[in-house]
Amino acid sequence: MNQKSHISFTLNGETAEVAFAPHKTLLEVLREDLALTGTKHGCELGECGTCTILVDGRSILSCLMLGLDAEGRRVTTIEGMAEGGRLHPLQDTFADLGAAQCGYCSPGFLLAAKELIDKLPNPSRDEIKEALSGNLCRCTGYIKIYEAVELAAARVRGEAMELPRESLYGCE
């Protein structure tokens, strides 16, 4: 019971090893044993999407995955999204459009959105809604999030897209 388990895996591009009580979820291991508190929790029951991370490029709810199951996997958390000091285009557009208000759900949304645009470089508004439907946000009404994803996707595609005026100043 008190024996700790040990895993090694790839965490944000680096090899990591960690020992923890075997019943812990990956969410708990990340936050409590690896001090990566960027991954948040809203319910710890798989209902809100706040603890979304990427495992082998796929979004998963870290509150529903045992830490033990991360052995040998490739895990990306919000701390690994920027490259060096350079923000991922999604992080830039979330910041520019106020898609992060309180910011508590933002890490989960950013990673879920990253999975989407990695797979689908030019998602429609409906595809964005579908992809993010497992993540709850109580601040934004989601609209600035959609706009930020669309803008980031365009930039990743290499299109020089400006911040839309209606998104910044309201409709005329």
Add this chain to the structure above:
Amino acid sequence: MKQNGNNGKPLNVVGKPFRKVDARAKCTGQTKFADDIFLPRMLYCKILRSHEPHALIKKIDVSKALALPGVISIITGKDLPIPYGILPVSQDEHALCIDKVRFIGDPVAAVAAIDEDGAFDAMNLIEVQYERLQTITSIEEGVMIDEPRIHEYGDGGNVHKKVSLEFGEVEDGFAEADLVREDTFFYEGNTHLPMEQHAAVAHFDSDEKLTLWSSTQTPHYVHRALTKVLEISASHIRVIATPNGGGFGGKSDPFNHEVIVSKLAMITGRPVKCTLTREEVFYCHRGRHPVLMHIKTGVKKDGAITAMHFKSFLDGGAYGSYGVASTFYTGALQTVTYEVPRYKFDGIRVFTNKPPCGPKRGHGTPQPRFGLEVQLDKIAEALSLDPVEIRRNHLVKPNSVTANYLRIGSMGLGACIDKVVERADWKNKFSWPVTEPRAVASGSETQLEWQDPLATARGSVTRKLPYGKGIGIACSSYICGAGLPIYWNNMPQSAVQLRLDRQGGVCVMCGSTDIGQGSDSILAYIVAEILGIDPFDIRVVTADTDLTPVDLGSYSSRVTLMTGNAAIQAAERARELLTIAVAEKLKVPIENISFAERRAFDVENPEVGVSFAEAVVLAESKFGTIGTVGSYTPPRSPGKYKGAGVGPSPAYSYSAAIAEVGVDADTGMVTVERIWIAHDVGKSINPVLVMGQVEGSVYMGLGEILMEEMSYRANRNVVHKIPSMLEYKSPTTMEMCDVKTFLIEDPDPNGPFGAKEVGQGPLLPVPPAVANAVYNAVGVRVDEVPITPEKVLKALREKSKGRDGRFGPESIPSVDWPEPLRVLTPDEGGDGREMPRVSVHS
């Protein structure tokens, strides 16, 4: 019009869509929320909560729990005997219940252990013996059942508060009316559901001072409560509000877990953390009060209101919280949108054995606004008026005083209405609902046509939208900060301290709390505008009772207006010192010095100037260290009667919303397709942040009207049915509608650069606009929030049986209202004071 902070120069920062100062931290996972704090030797706290809704505590046995390895301390009510509460008149909470529990979720005992699992196991070993009491489960029971009392204070029995105010003779107004309508509405309670569960960490330092980090919207009030409950001097307590992962009013009370971790930290000498589970957040609640309403309104043929008598019945839950203020708020703002020359308000709040209600976004005003706006729609139909015209033609005038003595400044509601009406193409979509088709010949074919039975009177023959599609409008207004603080004092409500570094750095300190709305950024933008520097040059330090001057907190939509004005004053004082020093150096008149692009320069000769850092050096050389303060106290309200404290505000924001919906008559499903909303924000300090508040408000209003509700099992146990995020339905991306946002700027002389609030007001018109659109779509009225498919179907069934197609409350409890406090209106020559009470027998 002159506005605070604006000296006529073009604005470089204010009005521009800058990033928030904390945006990068929030998008990289760097923001430290309360539960992200881990301190060496930290203990974990779990709180045992009552499983009984109403019971006496006969015995608590903690011995088995204490014997568990890793358990360091357990406390119960006797360790924290002093009561507290947010309002001075409702000091009715104990951090841990002493002799009685009042709802399922009331805290009874708390454990500190070396790990969270151990604390949880120990919590479950605590044995409590209860003696059950009869429960009070509804508004009706709270009014009718006097014994047992949930609390030993209030206005008798289980009534917490009962008020009655009359402004002018409403009966005279009803006598003048061409039409008098009476309607009853019910608005179910719902909760904030912030994504971040409440969390707090306390540490009792080696210098015997307590520090509490907490996800609170009101660190100043927590500071005061801790001083009282822990019986230590305020100077030995430091409260730091961590960035809130959503608040919406739900983190505005001092909470038991904050008191508990503080006490446990003092007892154990170690840091103690408590993070609530999602289920516990539902028990913390302090959310929207369930409110039953009865509205009697008299109108002239053109829709002009002659009098209104508004009765509200609030289900307060188990504690006082902000409830007295909430009660007054259900009656305060009916007068600020359309002219109401005579107005009477009766309000009653009862205690029930449910999680306590308090302030949620719009605090006490979305419920009456729903009733008022739906009733106005019914009145418009009865008078064959367009719902737009009945509103647009009777707006309160700017710079006026209402019948209940609220002073209106700028008033952009007309512009808001005009904007959404035009953009939603209202004229081509709206017609009064016609739900009976008739066959008409069209060429050689016969078609079904939805004909209006009063077609001639209304000048339209057919529906403009097909049956099942509808459009509705509603308007609203909200305060920009409460005129009075929560505890009586003559001090400023907000203060800012500014420190200028000789190398050009600027530090802004303010007690305000960023709950995601961007209040930290607002401070930076405003100071940057006045000092002519970049907002990202500024260090913002907020929400720390040791380091920052008092701001009362993030509630009542007060922050931008109040901290903004305080920041303007502090920054202008600093600019003045710099101006004197720079003018002397440049040998130009003081009035020639201007600040922009990190420079101070001669406006007549802009290349002559110094850098901002040099300006600070000049000023520091002349005056010593440059530090200034600014503060803000709201203007005095013209209302002087007892109860006049709730409603006054330095300014009022206005919103108008049009909702377009689809209603499936077979399933009762309501789909909101689009909302057009225009909000009069006075002046956008940052338009992209203003939009975010508008869209977020629309979202939250949509959740309230379509699905969100605190519901309890229909037995005597008052068990919360759905304390989880899965079962408490809130809109996901799949339910959220399209929103067209229009920012209307009617600057208010009391606002910083003319700015008014935006955080709460835009929620208010959404529920009634949707309700009116549902009626427009299928011809039935659901006079209740939320509008669930079940209610729509019931109303449609009623209608198909030839009865009134309505779902909603039928009656109100009989209440022995007190003799109203009578106040002459300004139009009647009143002075804002109540009239002397006249004995009935004299």
